[in-house]
Amino acid sequence: xxxxxxxxxxxxxxxxxxxxxxxxxxxxxxxxxxxxxxxxxxxxxxxxxxxxxxxxxxxxxxxxxxxxxxxxxxxxxxxxxxxxxxxxxxxxxxxxxxxxxxxxxxxxxxxxxxxxxxxxxxxxx
Numbered sequence: 001x002x003x004x005x006x007x008x009x010x011x012x013x014x015x016x017x018x019x020x021x022x023x024x025x026x027x028x029x030x031x032x033x034x035x036x037x038x039x040x041x042x043x044x045x046x047x048x049x050x051x052x053x054x055x056x057x058x059x060x061x062x063x064x065x066x067x068x069x070x071x072x073x074x075x076x077x078x079x080x081x082x083x084x085x086x087x088x089x090x091x092x093x094x095x096x097x098x099x100x101x102x103x104x105x106x107x108x109x110x111x112x113x114x115x116x117x118x119x120x121x122x123x124x125x
Contacts, residue, residue: 020057031048069099
């Protein structure tokens with residue numbers, strides 16, 4: 001069985017892909033997970049940035065193209081690392097939306113707060 005964080009992650013990606021316009025992009029930033037030292041070195045040399053949030057949303061609003069990010073945790077008590085806090089703060093300084101969520105409902109509330117153009121009124125993906 002999948003880990004709880006993976007289940008939540010899949011619900012968020014599925015729900016956003018179903019609810020946002022077809023030309024928007026919702027993707028997972030595959031930075032996490034176990035890597036050998038060699039793989040870690042390769043990924044770092046390719047530009048992987050530790051601390052980046054899990055989910056990236058790209059779309060265009062009346063103000064132009066922009067990005068939003070979700071960091072997914074298995075529970076509301078899930079803690080960010082110092083590196084994640086620093087990267088998330090930098091993304092916010094650049095004007096991007098970044099939020100840590102532990103459920104589809106939290107992600108949906110935040111997406112609505114950000115005024116993303118969701119095509120459904122329901123609460124589920």
